Structure formats: C-alpha cells, structure tokens
Amino acid sequence: MSASVAKEKSMVIQKEMIANHFKALSTAKETGKKVVYTFVPGNISELILAFDMLPVYPEINALQSGMRKKSDGFIQDAEKIGHSEDVCTYVKCDVGMMINGNIGPTGEKIPPPDLLLLSYTGCFTFMKWFENLKRLYPGVPVAMLHTPYQEDKQIKPEMTQYMVKQLKEEVIPKMEQVSGVKYDEEKLKGILRNSSKVEDAILRIFDTTKNRPSPIDAYFAGVYYIGPINSGFRGTAEAVNYYEELYSEIMERVRLGLGPITPEGEMEKERFRLVVEGPPNWTHFREFWKLFYDFGAVIVASSYTKVGGVYDMGFRVDPEKPLDSLADYCMNCYTNLNLEQRIDLLEQCIVDYKADGFLVNSIKSCNSFSAGQLMIMKELERKLEIPVGLIESDLVDPRYFSYSNIKNRLESFFQMLDQRKIILKQ
Amino acid sequence: MESLNQLIKKCEELAFDLDFTRAKQWKSEGEGRVLVGHMPIYFPREIVHAMNGLAVGILGGGDKKQIIRGDAYYQSYICHMPRGIIELALDGHFDGFEGFLFPSICDVIRNLSGMFRILKKGKFVKYMDFPQNFQKHIGGEFYKSELMEIADKISQINQVEFSVERFNESIQLFNKNRQLTNTAYNLRKEAPWKISAAEMYSVIRAGYVIPVEEHNEILEKLIELVNAAEGVPQDKIRVQVIGAFCEQPPLSLIRTIELAGCYIVEDDFLLGSKWIQGDIEADTSDPVGAIVDAYINHSTFSSTVYDVDDPKEYRMLELFKESKGDGIIFAAPSFCDPALLDHPILQSACDKNGIRYISFLFSENTGQFKVIKEQAGTFSDSIKLWDGDMVGLK
Ligand code: SF4
Ligand code: SF4
Numbered sequence: 074m075s076a077s078v079a080k081e082k083s084m085v086i087q088k089e090m091i092a093n094h095f096k097a098l099s100t101a102k103e104t105g106k107k108v109v110y111t112f113v114p115g116n117i118s119e120l121i122l123a124f125d126m127l128p129v130y131p132e133i134n135a136l137q138s139g140m141r142k143k144s145d146g147f148i149q150d151a152e153k154i155g156h157s158e159d160v161c162t163y164v165k166c167d168v169g170m171m172i173n174g175n176i177g178p179t180g181e182k183i184p185p186p187d188l189l190l191l192s193y194t195g196c197f198t199f200m201k202w203f204e205n206l207k208r209l210y211p212g213v214p215v216a217m218l219h220t221p222y223q224e225d226k227q228i229k230p231e232m233t234q235y236m237v238k239q240l241k242e243e244v245i246p247k248m249e250q251v252s253g254v255k256y257d258e259e260k261l262k263g264i265l266r267n268s269s270k271v272e273d274a275i276l277r278i279f280d281t282t283k284n285r286p287s288p289i290d291a292y293f294a295g296v297y298y299i300g301p302i303n304s305g306f307r308g309t310a311e312a313v314n315y316y317e318e319l320y321s322e323i324m325e326r327v328r329l330g331l332g333p334i335t336p337e338g339e340m341e342k343e344r345f346r347l348v349v350e351g352p353p354n355w356t357h358f359r360e361f362w363k364l365f366y367d368f369g370a371v372i373v374a375s376s377y378t379k380v381g382g383v384y385d386m387g388f389r390v391d392p393e394k395p396l397d398s399l400a401d402y403c404m405n406c407y408t409n410l411n412l413e414q415r416i417d418l419l420e421q422c423i424v425d426y427k428a429d430g431f432l433v434n435s436i437k438s439c440n441s442f443s444a445g446q447l448m449i450m451k452e453l454e455r456k457l458e459i460p461v462g463l464i465e466s467d468l469v470d471p472r473y474f475s476y477s478n479i480k481n482r483l484e485s486f487f488q489m490l491d492q493r494k495i496i497l498k499q
Numbered sequence: 500m501e502s503l504n505q506l507i508k509k510c511e512e513l514a515f516d517l518d519f520t521r522a523k524q525w526k527s528e529g530e531g532r533v534l535v536g537h538m539p540i541y542f543p544r545e546i547v548h549a550m551n552g553l554a555v556g557i558l559g560g561g562d563k564k565q566i567i568r569g570d571a572y573y574q575s576y577i578c579h580m581p582r583g584i585i586e587l588a589l590d591g592h593f594d595g596f597e598g599f600l601f602p603s604i605c606d607v608i609r610n611l612s613g614m615f616r617i618l619k620k621g622k623f624v625k626y627m628d629f630p631q632n633f634q635k636h637i638g639g640e641f642y643k644s645e646l647m648e649i650a651d652k653i654s655q656i657n658q659v660e661f662s663v664e665r666f667n668e669s670i671q672l673f674n675k676n677r678q679l680t681n682t683a684y685n686l687r688k689e690a691p692w693k694i695s696a697a698e699m700y701s702v703i704r705a706g707y708v709i710p711v712e713e714h715n716e717i718l719e720k721l722i723e724l725v726n727a728a729e730g731v732p733q734d735k736i737r738v739q740v741i742g743a744f745c746e747q748p749p750l751s752l753i754r755t756i757e758l759a760g761c762y763i764v765e766d767d768f769l770l771g772s773k774w775i776q777g778d779i780e781a782d783t784s785d786p787v788g789a790i791v792d793a794y795i796n797h798s799t800f801s802s803t804v805y806d807v808d809d810p811k812e813y814r815m816l817e818l819f820k821e822s823k824g825d826g827i828i829f830a831a832p833s834f835c836d837p838a839l840l841d842h843p844i845l846q847s848a849c850d851k852n853g854i855r856y857i858s859f860l861f862s863e864n865t866g867q868f869k870v871i872k873e874q875a876g877t878f879s880d881s882i883k884l885w886d887g888d889m890v891g892l893k
Contacts, residue, residue: 157840159833201836203807205843205844219638224612231641234640238640445614
C-alpha cells in the first residue's frame with residue numbers, strides 16, 4: 074500500500090460544494106430560501122433548483138450520522154418514542170436527529186422543511202417516513218410524486234403520463250405556492266442540459282473500471298463520486314465541473330497504470346474484481362472497506378451507485394422534454410427496476426467489467442434492496458457460473474455490524490475466488 | 500339445515516385448504532374459466548369475475564405449511580409471509596392458476612412478483628400499481644389502465660370479451676358480498692359472545708377461495724344462524740386489533756386473544772374484504788370507472804396507502820368509537836415496515852385520547868402464545884379493574 078493520501082483536486086471541490094450547501098441551509102431563514110426535504114432515488118433536484126429552493130436529503134443526513142458515529146444514539150431515541158427495532162434504521166436515525174435539534178452532519182442546524190416532496194420511487198418506506206415527518210412538522214405541505222414500478226421491464230406511456238400529470242398538477246403548484254416563484258420551463262431546460270452532461274460524465278467515470286488495474290473502487294469510492302448527484306447538484310454547473318475534473322484525474326491514473334486510492338493510500342495489487350449489490354454499511358465504513366482492500370479486492374461495479382439513477386442502459390434526460398424526462402429518470406432508478414432487470418444489469422456489469430465474483434451486502438433495514446437478493450444470487454450463479462457470496466450488515470445501526478462475521482465470510486469467499494482462478498488456469 | 504358449528508367447520512376447511520380444491524374444481528366445471536391468485540391486501544375481484552375467472556386470495560402458508568425451501572429465498576429479517584408463498588409455489592399448490600396479481604403494498608411483495616416472473620409461474624404475473632394519487636383524472640386514470648390491462652390479459656387466455664353487462668353483474672354480486680360481510684361483522688360487534696372472532700375469521704376467509712355466489716349463500720346462512728343463536732355474554736373487554744392486514748395471524752393467536760379476556764370487535768384481518776366502504780355503482784356504462792371511483796373515494800385506511808389528506812389516526816379513532824372499544828391491540832407481523840412505521844403515529848393518537856393499548860409482534864407460523872396470552876390477559880384485567888363496570892356489556 075502506498076503511503077501518500079494526498080487530496081485530489083476533485084475531492085477538494087466536492088468538499089467545498091457540500092460545505093457551501095450546508096452553509097446555505099443553515100442560513101436559509103435569513104436569506105429567505107425555502108427548504109425542500111426529499112429522497113435520493115427519484116430525486117427531482119432539477120425542479121427544486123428551478124424554484125430556487127434548497128434540497129435536504131434525510132437519507133444523506135442519516136448516512137452521515139452513521140459515519141460520524143451518531144446514529145446509534147439517534148436510533149435509540151427514536152425507539153424510545155415508539156419506533157420498532159425491526160424497521161428501516163434510516164428513518165429512525167432521521168427522526169432521532171430531528172428530536173435532538175436537527176443538527177446536521179456538518180454541525181450546523183438543518184432548517185425545518187417548507188415542503189416535503191415525497192418522491193416515492195422504489196421504496197415504500199419513503200411514504201411511511203414522510204407520514205411520520207408530516208406529524209413531526211405539522212402544517213408543512215406534502216407533495217406526493219408516485220413513481221410506478223417497472224414491473225413489466227418497461228416504461229409504458231400511461232406511466233409517464235401519470236407522472237407528468239402529478240408533476241403538473243400536484244408537485245409544481247405546491248412548489249410555486251411554497252417558493253412564491255412561477256414555474257419557468259426554460260430555466261428547467263437549462264438545468265437539465267447540465268444534468269445530461271453530468272450523466273455522460275458519470276457513465277464515463279464508472280466505465281473506467283474496465284481497465285486493469287481498475288483505477289477506482291466503484292463502491293467504496295463510488296459512494297463519494299455519486300455524492301454530488303445525489304445531494305442536489307445534478308443540474309448545476311458545479312457538478313459539471315466536478316465530474317469533468319474527477320474524470321480527468323481518473324484518466325490520469327489509467328495512463329499511469331495505477332489502482333484505486335483507499336484511505337490508506339494506493340491499492341497496489343488488484344487480486345479480485347467484484348460486483349457488489351446492496352448499500353454499504355456506514356457505521357464502520359472504513360473498517361468495512363479495509364476488509365476488501367487488504368485482500369486486494371476492488372469493486373468494479375455496484376448497484377448502490379445507481380440508486381439515484383441508472384445511466385448504463387442508455388437513459389439520458391432530454392432537456393427539450395423536461396417533465397417527461399424527470400418522470401422517466403425517476404422510473405429508471407435502480408430500486409424501481411424489477412428483479413429481472415436488476416439481474417440483467419448486474420449480469421452486464423459482471424461481464425463488461427470482467428468480475429471474478431459477485432457479492433451481496435444484505436442490509437437488515439432495507440427491504441427495498443434486500444427482498445429478492447437471494448434470488449438474484451441464485452440467478453447470476455446459474456447464468457454465469459460465477460462465485461457468489463453474501464454478507465450481512467446494516468446501514469446505520471451499529472448493533473448489526475459484526476466485524477468478525479463479515480471477515481470470516483469474506484475470507485471464505487476470497488478463498489473460493491482463488492480456487493476458481495486456479496481451476497480456470499488449468 | 501346445517502348448524503352454526505357445521506357451517507363454521509366447513510368454512511375453516513375451505514379457508515385453510517392450501518390446495519385450493521374448491522377453486523380448482525370450479526375451474527374444471529366450465530369452459531374458459533381461469534384462476535387468478537392475488538396477494539393481500541385488496542384487489543377488485545369484480546374484474547376477474549366479469550372475465551369468467553375466479554380471483555383466489557393467496558394469504559400465505561400460515562402455520563399449516565412447513566417451510567423447507569422458502570427460507571433459501573428470504574433473509575431472516577424479512578417477514579414470514581413471502582417465504583410461505585414461495586414454498587407453496589415451489590410445491591405446486593398453485594398449479595392450474597393462470598395468473599398472479601401482486602398489489603403494491605410493500606417492497607417485499609413487489610420483489611415477490613419478480614420471483615414469480617423468474618420462476619415462470621402461471622401465464623401472467625402482474626404487479627399492480629395502486630395509485631397513491633387520489634384525483635380521479637390523475638391516479639384514477641392510471642388505475643383504470645392497470646385494471647384494463649388485467650382484463651386484457653385474461654381475455655388473451657380465455658377469449659372472453661369485455662362486456663359492460665357482465666361487469667355490472669359482477670359488481671352487484673360483490674356489493675352483496677360486502678353488504679353481507681358488514682352485516683355479519685356488525686352482528687359480532689353487537690353480540691360477540693354469539694360467534695367467536697376466530698370463527699368469523701374462517702367464514703370471511705373462506706370467501707377468498709371460493710366463488711362469490713357460494714360465499715354469499717354461506718354468509719346468508721351464517722347471519723340467520725347467528726341471529727338465532729343465544730350464547731352468554733362474558734366479562735371481557737372489547738378490543739380493536741390493528742396491524743395484521745397482510746400477513747395473517749394464526750387462528751390460535753386470534754383464539755388466544757379472546758381466551759385471554761378480550762372480545763375482538765374490530766380488526767384489520769382480511770382487510771381486503773371490507774376495503775371498499777359501501778356499494779360500487781352497478782348500473783353504469785363505465786363499470787371499470789365505477790370500480791376506480793370506489794377505490795379513489797371509498798377505500799378504508801391502511802398502512803399501505805398514502806394518507807396525508809385523510810389522517811389514519813382519526814379513522815382509527817372513529818372505528819374505535821363506533822365499535823365501543825375498551826382498548827386497542829397493535830399486533831403486527833415481525834419485520835413489517837408498513838405496519839410498524841404506523842405504530843408511533845397511531846399510538847400517539849391513543850395517548851392523546853386516553854385510549855389504552857398494548858402491542859406485540861407475530862408471524863403467521865407463531866406457535867407459542869404464552870407470552871401473548873399473559874399480555875392480553877393483563878391488559879384485559881387492568882381495563883376491567885380500572886374501568887369498573889362490566890365492560891363486555893356496553
Ligand atoms: S428501506 Fe432502504 S431504500 Fe427505503 S428508506 Fe430505508 S434504506 Fe432507504
Ligand atoms: S407482512 Fe408487511 S412487509 Fe411482509 S409482505 Fe406483508 S406488508 Fe409486506
């Protein structure tokens with residue numbers, strides 16, 4: 074492992090972007106900016122930006138609380154007010170944070186919402202989450218945007234029409250009312266032009282794992298890369314700049330034949346290439362990641378980085394059809410794909426990025442991801458005869474992270490990959 | 500004439516027949532008949548009926564199906580019901596079913612629909628997106644297109660053409676079923692000592708797996724027999740049970756609650772049977788529109804439906820008041836996000852209104868009831884003790 078962990082320029086840019094965003098949130102009251110709470114999958118940030126409002130993503134706050142070791146207390150506080158041990162820990166972490174003064178990840182207070190935008194995409198818990206928040210913030214309007222599921226492996230015209238009608242008659246009027254700004258389609262188109270550039274760049278970035286060694290880890294580092302698109306920057310010029318910078322840095326690594334950067338420096342020898350399904354654990358993120366890079370395992374593709382939008386299958390926003398595009402974007406998020414589509418996509422990743430194995434990190438909290446994962450494993454094993462493995466953890470509840478358990482399972486999995494390599498060589 | 504006991508026994512056999520014998524027999528009795536399985540909670544069975552089909556409720560394997568392969572499809576922290584359903588599917592219990600419908604109630608059911616597709620069960624598998632927008636021209640129109648798609652899928656199998664007349668007839672039959680179901684429930688609410696909650700449960704559940712015409716006859720008989728029954732009121736509290744709308748509690752759990760000193764006078768078991776409140780218009784040129792209208796405007800409340808403009812806690816309180824309840828039992832399936840995430844909302848409404856409640860978790864295959872019995876017994880005793888008079892006779 075190389076010792077240097079110098080910050081790349083893109084990291085500095087991202088840090089600044091996020092810090093500025095939280096600064097803007099903490100001063101929203103003074104500046105008069107309206108605040109919209111919404112979710113990552115199917116987030117229609119472009120529309121929020123078109124009304125000059127500021128988005129807040131409770132999921133991002135929850136994961137940040139997990140990384141900063143605060144989620145434990147928040148979850149227990151939520152359980153004290155009646156939340157079950159059995160439900161999604163993001164919800165409990167968020168509720169706990171709220172009843173503890175809503176101090177966000179940067180230590181600044183997050184303002185209460187002026188609008189709850191329930192972009193109900195690929196997860197039922199979102200609805201329950203906001204039903205709870207609605208009671209904690211009485212009087213705050215809720216705009217529901219129901220995203221139909223791609224149950225038949227396609228987006229049918231009725232589905233898009235349903236969503237566009239909701240945008241026109243439910244979401245936009247509520248945004249106009251809350252922000253006091255009139256809907257301006259030309260402005261939205263301009264924002265979407267940036268989104269389309271960002272989508273292209275994202276795809277190019279995650280495609281660099283085709284190289285050997287892979288210049289990036291598409292899961293552990295990947296979650297940082299998707300930070301800006303998942304936290305409100307998708308249609309901004311800053312995002313275009315950030316992703317172009319990131320891409321050129323990665324291409325430089327490719328040119329130099331370098332592997333991914335880890336928290337302990339550069340990973341020198343790539344031993345295993347994996348595709349991972351499921352979100353990561355946040356409470357022990359560093360230890361979790363280390364378990365992989367210590368074994369020389371690099372993640373060449375992950376489903377989690379597609380949670381806020383899937384671009385691999387050809388989807389791009391069309392700025393000339395802004396509302397249709399937003400609708401289709403929502404319907405194309407990873408967890409809104411049906412099980413067969415998820416399998417097809419993962420299969421494509423395994424083949425394209427020449428993975429040696431497929432691993433599921435099954436999250437106790439998250440039925441949206443977890444229900445069906447064992448079937449996904451069975452199918453991929455059957456179709457590709459590839460080694461598959463399963464580890465279990467949670468997003469932000471440290472009670473469900475067992476280091477030794479995960480380590481044992483990973484060790485056996487890597488042994489299996491080694492053996493397979495020997496067999497394939499023979 | 501059959502006695503009440505005989506009728507109930509027959510219903511129990513029908514309701515828990517995991518081979519769906521009566522449904523399969525019905526299919527074999529006529530040309531072009533199709534069986535369409537549907538998962539909880541609610542599905543407008545009128546659509547299937549009007550297309551010469553029988554919509555068969557699939558409510559899991561309960562405590563009657565041993566899980567051998569189902570656990571290999573679901574991690575331990577996912578509710579029990581889907582593993583029972585997969586087990587039934589893998590063991591061929593649904594052989595002969597043409598289609599499967601998965602109403603959009605949660606992520607588990609959503610992904611179960613994908614498993615059925617991969618396992619190539621039936622001739623069609625449809626995940627049914629119920630709208631969460633309740634405006635007729637938005638959510639209503641979308642819902643209509645979903646329903647028409649189902650009618651089309653059935654038509655492709657049996658070549659039955661869409662007919663307004665047949666749809667209106669089907670709606671009438673199901674209106675009658677809803678009326679009779681309500682009458683039966685009301686009888687129980689008024690005199691819960693005449694028929695137990697577990698018995699009533701079996702009668703209503705039988706309706707999920709047999710033709711509606713036959714169930715209507717059963718309900719008519721039941722009402723007659725219950726009216727004629729006498730029974731002795733007991734010193735029990737009146738409770739509302741909430742949270743069991745999808746995965747069903749084992750019959751013994753329902754019995755346990757009653758044996759522990761509680762009359763269950765309101766519940767959300769088999770919620771689909773009372774989903775639509777009142778009649779659906781049955782004399783119209785747009786019967787599917789009428790079904791849509793009923794869903795949009797006359798649905799009951801549920802953990803799976805967006806409720807912001809019609810808060811569920813008030814609707815729960817209304818039901819509680821109507822049923823002259825003494826307390827509420829929150830009984831939810833383990834790991835059921837929709838049910839469990841409602842608890843803080845509903846329980847805080849109880850706290851604000853001075854309603855006493857207890858809460859526990861179950862699985863459809865729960866076999867030990869000692870703890871639940873003690874909890875329900877203590878609950879009943881405490882209410883009786885503190886409320887003074889004989890609560891069961893209110
Ligand atoms: S269930 Fe999963 S997707 Fe849904 S809110 Fe929780 S973590 Fe997010
Ligand atoms: S019991 Fe709850 S989580 Fe399980 S399938 Fe039913 S609604 Fe979904």
